[in-house]
Amino acid sequence: MDSSYTGRRVLVTGGIGFIGSNLAIRLVELGADVLLVDSMLPAYGADLSNIEPVRERVRVNYSDIRDSHSLAYLVQDEDVIFSLAGQVSHSESMADPMTDLEINCAAQLSLLECCRRHNSKARIVFASTRQLYGRPKSLPVTEDHPLDPVDVNGINNLAAEMYYSLYHQVYGIPTVSLRLTNTFGPRMDLRSPNKGFAGVFIRQALAGQTIRVFGDGNQRRDFNHVDDVVEALLLAGAKDDLIGRVFNLGHPQPHSLNEFVACLERLTGCTHEHVPFPADAEMIDIGDYYGDFDRFSKAAGWNPAIGLEQGLEDTIAWFRQRNIG
C-alpha cells in the first residue's frame, strides 16, 4: 500500500464528508495528488473543517455529482476514483425518495457513463452498503445472501452497485464495490438526526444527554472504525485482483446497541433510557445484522484493527478536543 498511491491522481466524491475526508487525509500522507469533489449540502455531512489538516495539499472542486457536465470534465485525468458521495439516511430516502434516486442511483450511472466516455481506465471504488440485504435471513451475512432491501435507499444503492458491476462486465471499466456496515469515528456527522443511531448516540453522550434507545436495544450490529474503512477503500483502489468484485466489510466482534451505549456511558458518564420504536423507524429497521467479511479478508488481506471500545474512545476524544458535542 505504501507506494501504491504515490504520485497517483485520485478523485474522491463526497470528499469533504465523513469517510471522504478521512480518506483524503490518508491519501495525502501516501503522496497522492488528491481532488475532492463535494456539493457541500449541509445535511449530507460536508464540513470544511474536516479537511483542515490537508486543506493546502488537496484540490477542492465544489460540484454536485448530479451535475454530469462538470463530472465529465473532472474524471478525465484521474487514476483512481472513490465514489463516496451519497444520501445515506434511510428515513430521508422514504421522505424524499426522488432525491435519493437522483443521488444514489442516477448520479452513479452518470459517473460511470462519464468514465466510459472520457476515462475508461480509471479504477472506481464504490462505497456500497449492507442495506442491500434488508433484514438478514441468516447470520453472519455473506455476499451471497439474498438482496431484499427494506427502504428506497437500499433499492437505489442496489441498482447503483449493479451498474458498477455491469460496467466492468460489459465495458471492462475496473470497478470494485465495498458494502459498508456501520462506520463511526472522527469527522462523523453528529448533526443529522436521521443518519443512524451511532451518530445520534455519540452526540447525546457528548452533550451529556440521556441516550434514547429505540426498543430493547438487543439488536446486534457490526461497527467499523473509519480508519479501518479507509484502509479497506485504499486496498480496493490498489489491488488488481479485486476488480469487478463486490465485498462485505464487517467486524469479527458484533455488539448489541446496549453494549454500544454501555461503552459510551463508561467513556462519558452519560445515561440511557429505552423508548418505544417510532412506527416509521420500526418499519424499515433490519434487526440483527453483522456481515461475513471473509471474502475481502482473503482477497485483500484486510482485517479491522480497531475494536468498539478503542474506537469510541478515540472518537469521543477527537470531538472533545474540538469542543464539539
Next chain:
Amino acid sequence: MDSSYTGRRVLVTGGIGFIGSNLAIRLVELGADVLLVDSMLPAYGADLSNIEPVRERVRVNYSDIRDSHSLAYLVQDEDVIFSLAGQVSHSESMADPMTDLEINCAAQLSLLECCRRHNSKARIVFASTRQLYGRPKSLPVTEDHPLDPVDVNGINNLAAEMYYSLYHQVYGIPTVSLRLTNTFGPRMDLRSPNKGFAGVFIRQALAGQTIRVFGDGNQRRDFNHVDDVVEALLLAGAKDDLIGRVFNLGHPQPHSLNEFVACLERLTGCTHEHVPFPADAEMIDIGDYYGDFDRFSKAAGWNPAIGLEQGLEDTIAWFRQRNIG
C-alpha cells in the same frame, strides 16, 4: 373476471403501445371506464391505429410518465392502474442508459409517490420482466432465482419492481408485479430493430426477407401470446390474494429460436440464415431462458391458452389483414 372490471375506472400507462392497447380493448369489452396515458414516443411502440376498435370508448391523455405533475392528477380517481409504459429495448438501455433510468426507474418511483399522496387505494399492476434474472443459473427459472441482470434495462426494472413491493410493505399500497417473458401477437411493434428478436423475425417473415438468426439459434425461450398476457394482467388487477406479490409468467412449452423461425417459415414461406452474434448483442444475451409460472398458476388460476404455432398464425394473419409487413 367477467364482472370484476364492470364500471371500474382503469388507467393504463403505455396504453397505446403493444400490450397496453390489447389490454385496453379487453377492458372496454369488460365494461371498464378506461383512461389511456401515453407519450406517443415513436420508438416505444405507440400507434393510434392500435386502439382503433375502441377509439370512441376510451379516454386518451397524452403525457409522459416522467411528467409527475400530470401523473399526480391523472391517478386520482382510478380504481386500477396498469403500469405498462416503459423503455423495453435492452440494447437501447446500453446506448442511452440515463433515458432508460428516467422511464423505467425514476418514473415508476414517481408513479408510486403520486399514488401514495393522491390515491393510495388504487390497485397497481406493474409489468416487470424476466430480464431481472440475467443468465439463468437453473431452468426453469422460479421467482427465487438470484436476480443478476446483464444490462441497464434489467437493473432499472429490478429497482422499479422493488419500489412496487416496498410501497406495499411500508404504505399498504396494493401492488402486484408480473415478470413478463417474450410477448408476441397483434399490435406488436415491428418497426423497432432492437426490441428483441421476435418482432424482428416476424417483420422479416412478413416482408419475405431472409430471417437472420444470431448464433446457432438453439437458445430456448418461452413465448406468451399477448392475449394470455392480457388475461394475466387482468387477474393481477382483480384478485386480492395476489397483492404484494411478484409472479413469473411463462409457457409450458419452451421453443428454440430455430423452432420459432421454422414456424414462421411454414406460415409465410420465408427462409433464414445464421450469422455470427454481433459483439454488443452477445454481451447482453442471456442464452436459454424459460420461467416457472407455477406460483401464478396456483394463485391466480392462470395458464396460457395459446401455443407458439397458433399464436404466430394469428399474428401473421392480423398483420396481413392490415397490409403490414
